[in-house]
Amino acid sequence: MTNPYDGYIQQILELKHQLDEQSKLVEEEYCDAFNQIKEIALAVGFEDDKPIQPYQVEFQLSHRDIIMPSLPKEFSTAIDNLKRGKCNSQISVSELMKSLRAEWLGDEVVNGFIELLQNKRIGFLNSFFFTKLSKNWSLSGNRIDFENSKRWVKNNDLFSYEKVLIPINISNTHWVLSVIDNDEHTISVYDSLSGGRSCQNISLKIAAFVRRLADETGHLGTYNIIDIDDNPKQSNGYDCGAFTCKCADCISLGVPLEFTQKDMPKWRELLVAQVIVGKLIVPRD
Numbered sequence: 001m002t003n004p005y006d007g008y009i010q011q012i013l014e015l016k017h018q019l020d021e022q023s024k025l026v027e028e029e030y031c032d033a034f035n036q037i038k039e040i041a042l043a044v045g046f047e048d049d050k051p052i053q054p055y056q057v058e059f060q061l062s063h064r065d066i067i068m069p070s071l072p073k074e075f076s077t078a079i080d081n082l083k084r085g086k087c088n089s090q091i092s093v094s095e096l097m098k099s100l101r102a103e104w105l106g107d108e109v110v111n112g113f114i115e116l117l118q119n120k121r122i123g124f125l126n127s128f129f130f131t132k133l134s135k136n137w138s139l140s141g142n143r144i145d146f147e148n149s150k151r152w153v154k155n156n157d158l159f160s161y162e163k164v165l166i167p168i169n170i171s172n173t174h175w176v177l178s179v180i181d182n183d184e185h186t187i188s189v190y191d192s193l194s195g196g197r198s199c200q201n202i203s204l205k206i207a208a209f210v211r212r213l214a215d216e217t218g219h220l221g222t223y224n225i226i227d228i229d230d231n232p233k234q235s236n237g238y239d240c241g242a243f244t245c246k247c248a249d250c251i252s253l254g255v256p257l258e259f260t261q262k263d264m265p266k267w268r269e270l271l272v273a274q275v276i277v278g279k280l281i282v283p284r285d
Contacts, residue, residue: 063255067246068263068270069281075273082276089276099272105241110167110175112275113245117252119284123161123180125152127169130178134205144208158182158210159219165248168202175240177247178206180223188226192234192243200225235261245271252284 071079078087082100087093091108099109111126118124133149158164164180168189176199177190187207189199203225214221234243242264250257259267274280 063258066253066255066282067250067259068266071270071273072281075270075277075281078273078276079269082272087276091275096272096276099275100268102236102238104238105175105245107169109272109275110169110241110245113271114165114167114248116274116278116280117165117248117284119252121162121285122252123156123158123164125156125158125164125166127167128152130166130168130202130205133209144205144212146209146212149209150213153213158213159217163251165251166206167244167248170198175244176202177244178202179251180206180210185220185223186226187223188228190228190231190244190247192232192240192247199227231257232259233261234264239264242268242271253282 079100081087082093082096085093087096089096091112095106095108099105107127115124115126129149129152132152133144133146135145135148158180159182162181162183164182166178166180168176168178170176174193176192179188179190180186181188187203187210189202191199207223207225210223211221213219231247232243234240239261246259246263246267247257250259270281
């Protein structure tokens with residue numbers, strides 16, 4: 001039987017061999033083909049410690065290839081158009097250009113990207129959910145604004161996902177990512193700065209909401225709060241939104257958080273390109 005992926009695989013191997021000898025045009029074609037093969041590999045359930053089955057192919061994808069892919073032509077064109085002031089997006093050109101530069105990311109870009117990650121396994125609640133939830137928070141009584149915040153999950157069964165990603169904007173000064181893991185029954189917060197007590201308070205608020213929602217819908221509402229302290233850290237005062245989005249990206253891919261501060265300029269370009277185009281470079285199931 002003919003392998004339907006042989007043509008793609010042969011193309012990528014040949015172009016890779018020619019890279020050092022060919023022109024920039026060939027390099028661009030290689031990048032496009034490389035991303036095609038990544039999409040195919042993910043679609044057929046590729047595991048990075050062995051070749052695609054049942055065919056033996058001497059080709060493997062590293063975590064880095066998936067975490068920091070090259071920009072395919074459609075996405076690089078979107079960035080080029082943005083820099084010329086032409087952008088087909090509901091988000092303003094000025095806001096998108098800010099996101100390309102070393103500046104703080106706004107709600108539109110952060111929510112716009114993480115919403116793209118939502119699929120049958122990964123759920124999403126945008127940053128306004130937590131703002132509403134914690135408006136009148138009282139630590140002593142674990143009081144939350146449950147009724148008003150519940151509308152954010154009215155048409156979205158929170159317990160149907162393996163994980164739910166919640167970007168959190170702390171007073172327009174810092175971004176963190178909260179993750180509800182329905183398989184492990186845990187709640188955690190990924191903070192690219194210090195973490196500590198502020199993350200504990202965030203987890204307590206979300207745990208209180210999940211418990212109330214579980215009581216109403218007949219689900220098990222006991223979730224353990226997990227401290228996360230080994231996630232990548234920023235070394236400046238403005239990349240928290242970019243780190244938050246990258247953490248969400250890696251979690252949705254199921255790969256280690258193998259990125260650093262040095263990756264942020266490239267990641268910002270990847271992030272903005274995907275928001276403009278409205279789809280992911282590396283698709284999810």
